Amino acid sequence: MISDAELLATADALQAEGRKVLEALRLDVAFAGFGPAEPVGSVVSGLMVWRDLDVVFTAPHATTAGVLTALAGLPGLVAVDYRDERGDRRPTPNPVDERHYAVCRHQAPGGIWKVDLTVWLHAVDRPTRAEAERLAREVTPEQRLAILRLKHLWHTRPEYPDVVGGTDVYDAVMAHGVRAADEFDRYLAARQRR
Structure with missing residues (x-):
């Protein structure tokens, strides 16, 4: 790992x-x-x-x-x-x-x-640049590590980025407190049930 x-x-x-x-x-x-x-x-x-x-x-x-x-x-x-x-x-x-x-x-x-x-x-107005700049400003060191780890685990999967992408990881970590792969799986499962 x-x-x-x-x-x-x-x-x-x-x-x-x-x-x-x-x-x-x-x-x-x-x-x-x-x-x-x-x-x-x-x-x-x-x-x-x-x-x-x-x-x-x-x-x-x-x-x-x-x-x-x-x-x-x-x-x-x-x-x-x-x-x-x-x-x-x-x-x-x-x-x-x-x-x-x-x-x-x-x-x-x-x-x-x-x-x-x-x-x-x-x-x-397309918020893509502003959103990336916001992430750069606001992400904490702990969140950054969680995001990098989850993206590292997901970016080679066939679902990435069309089904699950970076924005999903950012939302899970920044808005929902996700820090680990099993938590991200639960986040995705809960989102699918909505």
Whole structure:
């Protein structure tokens, strides 16, 4: 089992490596005109357990051709899964959730990074960056260790992140006092019964 010190050291190392990957990708150059590249998620909150980055843009004028051209300009990509999630293909019934979405694999010196790029077509308040910043500010050392441990246990499972993801872990630890794997299992079971 990984020690607390190893979890903390890994999270810090991954966060530093993730920032270097973001610099190397030069997203603001490839996606010039798409609005600023806004990192969200665990690279902002400091709660990283694996090589995974999330970046959002807001670009109401974005087209499939423009997004694919921008993706082609990114260095070090070894794979891209692009999805046009506009109209009836959007991820939720909410009409403002139209987007272009790409899951990229980027080869970095430390290994392959998964980089999720979301180009939102509607400029609405999305709390993802603010939530990550809030977590970074408010998480206690005890909560941080619990979150890192649970994410470490879950991130390789097939249910992660589509059925159970980081936001579930954050809610369980920050709002419900969960600290251990068995407590998280009970939290998930109770949530399912609702």
